[in-house]
Amino acid sequence: DADVTQTPRNRITKTGKRIMLECSQTKGHDRMYWYRQDPGLGLRLIYYSFDVKDINKGEISDGYSVSRQAQAKFSLSLESAIPNQTALYFCATSQISGSGELFFGEGSRLTVL
Amino acid sequence: GESVGLHLPTLSVQEGDNSIINCAYSNSASDYFIWYKQESGKGPQFIIDIRSNMDKRQGQRVTVLLNKTVKHLSLQIAATQPGDSAVYFCAETPSGGSYIPTFGRGTSLIVHP
Numbered sequence: 001d002a003d004v005t006q007t008p009r010n011r012i013t014k015t016g017k018r019i020m021l022e023c024s025q026t027k028g029h030d031r032m033y034w035y036r037q038d039p040g041l042g043l044r045l046i047y048y049s050f051d052v053k054d055i056n057k058g059e060i061s062d063g064y065s066v067s068r069q070a071q072a073k074f075s076l077s078l079e080s081a082i083p084n085q086t087a088l089y090f091c092a093t094s095q096i097s098g099s100g101e102l103f104f105g106e107g108s109r110l111t112v113l
Numbered sequence: 114g115e116s117v118g119l120h121l122p123t124l125s126v127q128e129g130d131n132s133i134i135n136c137a138y139s140n141s142a143s144d145y146f147i148w149y150k151q152e153s154g155k156g157p158q159f160i161i162d163i164r165s166n167m168d169k170r171q172g173q174r175v176t177v178l179l180n181k182t183v184k185h186l187s188l189q190i191a192a193t194q195p196g197d198s199a200v201y202f203c204a205e206t207p208s209g210g211s212y213i214p215t216f217g218r219g220t221s222l223i224v225h226p
Contacts, residue, residue, distance in 0.1 A: 004156075031212075040121050042202060043157070043216040090156050099145035099164070100206035100214050104156030 003027045006091050006105035014113050019078040021108045023091030029103070030096055032074040034058075034066060037088040037107075046089075049074055050096075081112040121200065123221045132190040134220045136203030139184065144208035146179060148188045151200045151219070160188070160201075165208075190222075198224045 004025045013019055023032065030051045035043040045058030047066040055066060063085060065077045078085055088109050092102040126132050138146065144165050149157035163170040163177045163186075170177050176189040186203050200221050204214040 040218060042218040045213065048213065092156075094212065096212075098212075099147060099162040100204075100212035101147060101159050101162060102149075102157070102204075102214065104158070106154075106156050 002106065004091055004093055004103055004105035006089075006108045008108060009106065010109045012111045012113065013081055015082055017081050017112075019081050019110065021076045021089055021091075021110070023074045023076070023105060025072050025091075025093045025103075027093050027103055028071075029093035030071065031094045032068065033092040033094070033102065034064075034074070034076045035090045035092060036060060037090060043090065046076065078110075081110075083112045086110060086112045121219055121221045123223060125223045125225065126193050128193060128195060128224055128226050130193055132193045132197070132222060132224075134188045134190075134201050134222065136186040136188075136217050136220075137184055138186060138203065138205045138217075140205055140207060140215070141181070141184065142208055143205035145206040146177070146186050147204045147206065147214065148175075148177060148186075149202045149204065149216075150197075151202065153199070157202060193222075193224050195224045195226055198222055 007022045033048040034046040044060050048056050049068045067075050088107050090107050091105040094102050147162040148160040150160050151157040161172045161177050168179050174191045178187045200219045202219045203217045206214045
């Protein structure tokens with residue numbers, strides 16, 4: 001089983017719909033992240049959480065919200081999806097110390113029509 | 114309308130050749146530098162990291178070189194194999210405890226048999 005699991009893996013939705021992407025991890029890490037990947041633009045940070053009571057905005061948080069339900073669970077919501085939110089979304093975890101190495105899930109591909 | 118992504122820098126090599134993937138970073142205060150490999154349909158995976166007080170680190174078939182004078186990082190892959198075909202990202206992690214990495218755009222490595 002994967003250490004970082006994302007659901008759904010693929011989702012097609014319509015403009016204006018509310019979407020939730022879920023992430024769960026079995027690595028026991030305190031830190032969790034949501035990244036967005038667009039072709040040719042690398043990985044951009046949406047939100048991150050250093051523990052259950054900590055939520056921080058990343059560089060592209062507008063239009064997104066998150067919830068850290070437990071140490072192992074971190075969900076990303078699009079309250080009203082728009083077409084330019086079509087992208088590949090990755091959840092990641094890391095330890096508190098060390099190099100900051102991230103452990104990524106397999107990704108959730110979201111298409112907004 | 115259709116969105117057009119940026120083209121990734123691409124490196125094409127023959128199987129058995131050595132590959133060198135380059136990355137320029139921006140923050141002279143970064144503490145760690147990490148290379149990730151992303152295969153098609155998967156999340157990025159850690160390859161190797163190097164701390165800012167080092168200029169070279171070797172792993173299995175991979176070597177990372179760090180030139181702090183010109184803020185340049187490179188990943189050398191020896192005897193490149195078809196399984197090395199992927200997108201490679203460099204990431205820099207700042208000092209000070211936040212450990213929030215910033216990713217480069219990525220380089221696509223294509224290995225021809």
